[in-house]
């Protein structure tokens with residue numbers, strides 16, 4: 014292992030001089046790092062923020078910056094558009110989304126603090142229009158604000174919490190929320206007098222013999238420099254989907270079948286620096302993965318079937334739940350198809366699927382694609398009989414999306430890894446307290462080390478329950494907490 018591996022911290026006793034000295038040093042200037050820096054500065058701490066890139070932004074600036082917020086009666090936008098959302102309703106929804114691997118403490122804090130978080134984001138100058146985007150979309154391409162971005166209206170979530178739209182889209186046309194969001198965050202960081210060092214790659218942490226972190230080594234202008242942070246180092250370096258070896262190692266089911274999305278520095282360096290300092294990691298096998306099943310929303314009228322010719326979910330769920338369920342089908346078969354009638358099959362679309370066959374009846378279609386004819390025709394006929402009544406006894410798809418599927422029938426091959434545009438990013442990372450304090454494998458706090466954002470395992474932990482807005486919501490919310498707590502240390 015090379016001497017400059019992030020997993021090899023330097024001993025404090027080996028440091029002869031310091032090039033930077035500050036209360037708080039933040040590594041990574043995306044959503045988490047920017048939020049941490051603002052909060053730490055607002056607590057009166059001196060802050061320096063370092064980023065390997067030549068500008069701020071990270072993956073947050075590449076995103077749509079839809080942010081998942083609600084509770085407390087609802088945000089200003091909920092009120093203006095006639096929605097009401099209680100904190101308990103938000104909590105119940107988030108808890109159902111994260112399932113058994115959810116961190117109840119983080120979810121509780123997020124639900125209780127979400128309204129305040131909205132107000133904080135607005136106080137930075139982030140613009141939201143008092144309007145709703147009514148359609149089913151991955152991203153609102155208008156400047157409207159509020160939209161359903163997850164599984165809120167779909168079974169079983171609609172049985173657990175009252176459906177409320179919580180995705181908040183910035184007031185800007187097109188898919189331009191991320192750049193605007195990070196521009197505003199950056200101006201807020203600058204206006205607080207935070208020192209910013211770009212083109213500065215953090216290499217490894219500096220720790221004492223007891224494991225406490227005191228700073229790190231950063232490479233600037235091809236020279237290694239020592240940074241001392243008396244109150245804390247906050248790792249906000251993003252996830253690891255751009256590190257193919259690491260992604261394949263921890264999350265092979267997704268990594269083998271999806272293209273990574275994010276910025277090139279999503280290479281896991283911060284996670285590895287933390288590990289080198291004794292940190293534990295959590296749910297490194299969990300990735301967000303998606304396929305743009307919609308738009309157009311009319312594909313929701315089709316059915317998804319596996320190699321056995323059987324349906325396996327209600328097709329009206331969020332696109333990431335579809336993608337991860339498709340991948341699961343490969344455990345027992347080789348194929349996943351969308352079976353759809355010509356009325357609802359629209360082109361162009363973003364699915365990236367291949368029309369494998371078209372036919373006037375389901376038996377012919379099944380034979381053409383090599384699925385068991387009896388199974389597929391039973392699945393299809395049973396679905397159609399119930400769809401005529403607006404019912405889905407098996408998977409409870411909402412009546413709005415139930416119509417008998419009529420010829421001409423098409424089988425669109427969206428088998429993960431073969432067809433279909435599957436993309437993803439990582440959700441596992443350093444194990445932290447909600448305060449941002451990084452934990453060892455024994456559950457002890459590593460003094461002086463904090464982390465937030467996709468460098469950690471945060472509030473959103475799986476693709477099954479993910480909703481657009483949960484990641485930027487999480488990175489900014491827990492980034493703030495890390496900044497505030499480190500400053501108070």
Ligand SMILES: Cc1cc2nc3c(=O)[nH]c(=O)nc-3n(C[C@H](O)[C@H](O)[C@H](O)COP(=O)(O)OP(=O)(O)OC[C@H]3O[C@@H](n4cnc5c(N)ncnc54)[C@H](O)[C@@H]3O)c2cc1C
Nearest residue numbers: 041043045065071072073076079215251466467482484485
């Ligand atoms: C196309 C796309 C659309 C998305 N849309 C949404 C959305 O609408 N809503 C949502 O909630 N989520 C969305 N996401 C996910 C979300 O954007 C990210 O998960 C989240 O923004 C990550 O934030 P972060 O602060 O943890 O990391 P980042 O924003 O990536 O910031 C990490 C920073 O650390 C820097 N860095 C890395 N290593 C080092 C190092 N060694 N030294 C110094 N600096 C380093 C990087 O340069 C980067 O600037 C989207 C993602 C993509 C790719």
